[in-house]
Amino acid sequence: MKTKILYIATLLLLTSSIHVLYAxxxxxxxxxxxxxxxxxxxxxxxxxxxxxxxxxxxxxxxxxxxPSISANAAYSRYFDRQVIFLPGSFAGTDKPVQDVAVGGKNAYNAFVSLYQPIYxxxxxxxxxxxxxxxxxxxxxxxxxxxxxxxxxxxxxxxxxxxxxxxxxxxxxxxxxxxxxxxxxxxxxxxxxxxxxxxxxxxxxxxxxxxxxxxxxxxxxxxxxxxxxxxxxxxxxxxxxxxxxxxxxxxxxxxxxxxxxxxxxxxxxxxxxxxxxxxxxxxxxxxxxxxxxxPQISLIGQYQVQLQADDMKFGQYSWPRTSFLGIELSVPVFNGNxxxxxxxxxxxxxxxxxxxxxxxxxxxxxxxxxxxxxxxxxxxxxxxxxxxxxxxxxxxxxxxxxxxxxxxxxxxxxxxxxxxxxxxxxxxxxxxxxxxxxxxxxxxxxxxxx
Known part of the structure; x- marks a missing residue:
């Protein structure tokens, strides 16, 4: 027991000496x-x-x-078909304006747009x-x-x-x-x-x-x-x-x-x-x-869209729309x-x-x-x-x-x-x-x- 106590005391003394040197x-x-x-x-x-x-x-x-390029895709489910308003003569009625339900109940839309400032x-x-x-x-x-x-x-x-x-x-x-x-x-x-x-x-x-x-x-x-x-x-x-x-x-x-x-x-x-x-x-x-x-920019878009009532994708046709153009913006008045x-x-x-x-x-x-x-x-x-x-x-x-x-x-x-x-x-x-x-x-x- 005395030997163990002596060993611990020696170890503590050495540790304190190290701390003193470190300090x-x-x-x-x-x-x-x-x-x-x-x-x-x-x-x-x-x-x-x-x-x-x-x-x-x-x-x-x-x-x-x-250039700024963005891609967007959207899906919409219509519970009632979309309505457009046509002259009655176009729709085969005597009304001056006739509402006509058109389009599919499933609508898909995807497009990629481009915007590049030129000036x-x-x-x-x-x-x-x-x-x-x-x-x-x-x-x-x-x-x-x-x-x-x-x-x-x-x-x-x-x-x-x-x-x-x-x-x-x-x-x-x-x-x-x-x-x-x-x-x-x-x-x-x-x-x-x-x-x-x-x-x-x-x-x-x-x-x-x-x-x-x-x-x-x-x-x-x-x-x-x-x-x-x-x-x-x-x-x-x-x-x-x-x-x-x-x-x-x-x-x-x-x-x-x-x-x-x-x-x-x-x-x-x-x-x-x-x-x-x-x-x-x-x-x-x-x-x-x-x-x-004025500011001049190059704009463009490539779009794919579809409307249908069912989910038979293999039978769908995908109409495409694309354009490329120049946009001119001229400041006129912004309240000074x-x-x-x-x-x-x-x-x-x-x-x-x-x-x-x-x-x-x-x-x-x-x-x-x-x-x-x-x-x-x-x-x-x-x-x-x-x-x-x-x-x-x-x-x-x-x-x-x-x-x-x-x-x-x-x-x-x-x-x-x-x-x-x-x-x-x-x-x-x-x-x-x-x-x-x-x-x-x-x-x-x-x-x-």
């Missing part, structure tokens, strides 16, 4: 995250289905220009409009991928930034805990002030609060990042990229607004979408105008419905033209803002690089003086605070440049999955 953090680079978002993002999946829907709509509209301008324009809509959905997919890439990249950098801030706060917390121990020791020896100990205690508690808040923010941001990339695994993710700039910062990054706008106008999907919307509106206008034009549709399409076209101009102005403003922020962020980075070096040197000097009893605990605490703040400011400057670089790529239409 290890998954390494994730920014490139991996973007590739996973391309395949796993739910919004992109829905938009791809919208592309497929647009293709089917194009097939549907094209079918309006193809159908409205259907032709509608087909063109559906093709434009298909291109429009393709551009929407590309635009959505660009926006998802921006969200994923920004979220990834947010987590990197918070991880680096967490590291700085944890280092500061260690130093402040040591300072608190020193203050308590000095206070116990009668060589320190109670206010210094209280100040160190407050600093430690504030840092603990900041560390706890950052850890929770990292967890929440990680959940959102996993949702964006479509990661369903329960394991945690570990970001392996570095926050430090992987690009050269210099004046060559500073583009003029006109140059940047020229690049954006050629590459941005939202501008391409708006242009396609204008084309689609123009095509709908032509479709409405085509409703005023078509004229109203034309007016609506013209108004819509004017609206879309204004919207395109407004979009271009918005893009130009966005680029000008990003480029201005870029220049300022480069300046801030240079300043904070110098500041953090000075803060580190000052902290070392004050710490050495404190150890030699040449400075107070308050001076060391101030130096510690200045160093932590300088590190945070430097990280913010690096983070801002990374985010601005991604935003610039997106604004230029160069960012995608």
């Amino acid at each position: 290890q953090k998954r390494a994730l680079t920014l490139t991996d995250a973007l590739e996973m978002a391309k395949q796993g993002n739910k919004t992109i999946q829905m938009q791809i289905l919208e592309e497929m829907h647009a293709k089917e709509m194009t097939r549907e509209t094209k079918s309006g220009l193809l 159908a301008p409205a259907k032709y324009q509608l087909t063109k409009a559906s093709k434009i809509n298909e291109k429009l959905q393709n551009e929407k997919t590309a635009d959505l991928k660009s926006r998802v890439a921006l969200k994923v990249s920004t979220s990834y950098l947010d987590i990197l930034m918070m991880n680096r801030q967490l590291g700085s706060f944890e280092q500061s917390l260690e130093r402040n805990i040591k300072a608190l121990k020193d203050s308590r020791s000095l206070l116990a020896q009668g060589r320190g002030l109670k206010s210094d100990t209280l100040r160190s205690f407050i600093a430690v508690e504030n840092l603990k609060s900041s560390v706890s808040y950052l850890k929770n923010s990292i967890d929440v941001s990680s959940i959102e990042l996993k949702r964006l990339i479509g990661l369903k695994e329960p394991s945690e993710i570990e970001l392996t990229d570095q926050l430090e700039l992987g690009m050269t910062i210099g004046q060559n990054e500073f583009r003029q607004v006109d140059e940047a706008f020229h690049i954006a106008e050629k590459n941005r999907n939202d501008i391409a979408i708006q242009k396609l919307v204008i084309d689609l509106t123009q095509r709908k206008l032509k479709t409405a105008q085509a409703e005023l034009l 419905r078509t004229q109203s549709q034309i007016s609506q399409a013209k108004i819509k076209a004017q609206q879309e033209d204004i919207r395109l101009n407004d979009l271009k102005d918005e893009v130009r403003t966005e680029l000008a803002t990003i480029l201005s922020k870029w220049k300022e962020s480069v300046t801030q980075l240079d300043i904070h690089e110098t500041t953090i070096q000075s803060a580190e040197l000052n902290h070392k000097m004050v710490e050495a003086r404190f150890q030699n009893s040449l400075s107070s605990r308050l001076e060391l605490t101030d130096a510690e605070l200045a160093l932590t703040q300088a590190q945070i400011n430097y990280l913010n400057a690096v983070y801002n440049l990374r985010v601005l670089h991604i935003q610039l790529q997106h604004a230029l239409g160069l960012l995608s999955l």
